[in-house]
Amino acid sequence: MIDLYTWTTPNGRKVSILLEELGVDYTAHPINIGQGDQKTPEFLEISPNNKIPAIVDHDTGLKLMESGAIMIYLADKYGKFLAADGEARTKTIEWLMWQMGGLGPMLGQVHHFLHFNPGKAAYAEERFAAEAKRLYGVLDKRLEGRDYIVDDYSIADMACWPWISRYEWQQIDLADYPNVRAWYQRLAARPAVQKGYHVPKKVGEIPAG
Structure with a gap:
């Protein structure tokens, strides 16, 4: 199971689209950036740069921020949408x-x-x-x-x-x-x-x- 911390922005949608394309189980947690949710101590533990999206992969315990890094990680993990070499x-x-x-x-x-x-x-x-x-x-x-x-x-x-x-x-x-x-x-x-x-x-x- 993957927890996705996201909002309705282009950067957030990148990762939710990828997760849907992969067909893996995930739970989306809204981080309302207009209300400052990204600045809470709980979110900063996951995303130190206080930006969405971020994920927690409960298979590995990995916490990851930055949409590009998240996309590479997920594509490699599931072997889809990014060639191995x-x-x-x-x-x-x-x-x-x-x-x-x-x-x-x-x-x-x-x-x-x-x-x-x-x-x-x-x-x-x-x-x-x-x-x-x-x-x-x-x-x-x-x-x-x-x-x-x-x-x-x-x-x-x-x-x-x-x-x-x-x-x-x-x-x-x-x-x-x-x-x-x-x-x-x-x-x-x-x-x-x-x-x-x-x-x-x-x-x-x-x-x-």
């Missing part, structure tokens, strides 16, 4: 790190400046909006001629998809990125993605793309 593994981790270091942080800034605080920092809005479009272009080029980011469906797809699902917050028109749009809709049709999106609670329908 070779180029496929290396490329999957490459694109997972692209999401962790670029797509997620930059789109998070777009959410902050364009969605939640519009009109307060014109320079920041322009800078991060332009970077969002650049990153969408990178992903669109990567997906040309591919159904998935690294050929086979992997944790790289599961990591990127929840961030793309907030394209409306980012003022992005997916029609401008047809390969991303097709990929986005392909994943959105998966039952495990649909179920994982609504963990720990349903806050709205999945954007259609």
Whole structure:
């Protein structure tokens, strides 16, 4: 049994989608970051950086924070969605790190400046909006001629998809990125993605793309 500590954010949804795709038993514990649940001593024992998601694996007693690390750990443990070795593994981790270091942080800034605080920092809005479009272009080029980011469906797809699902917050028109749009809709049709999106609670329908 795995305990998942999470909230309704792109980073949180990465891990719940993976757990649903793996089909393993887990219990989701809501950590309402708007109310400060992530700052409690109990949660800090699991996630010292006070960020969701985090897991406790009761098979091993392991406590783990950071969504990318959690995804690699679970994929390795269950032998799915990440090759054991070779180029496929290396490329999957490459694109997972692209999401962790670029797509997620930059789109998070777009959410902050364009969605939640519009009109307060014109320079920041322009800078991060332009970077969002650049990153969408990178992903669109990567997906040309591919159904998935690294050929086979992997944790790289599961990591990127929840961030793309907030394209409306980012003022992005997916029609401008047809390969991303097709990929986005392909994943959105998966039952495990649909179920994982609504963990720990349903806050709205999945954007259609």
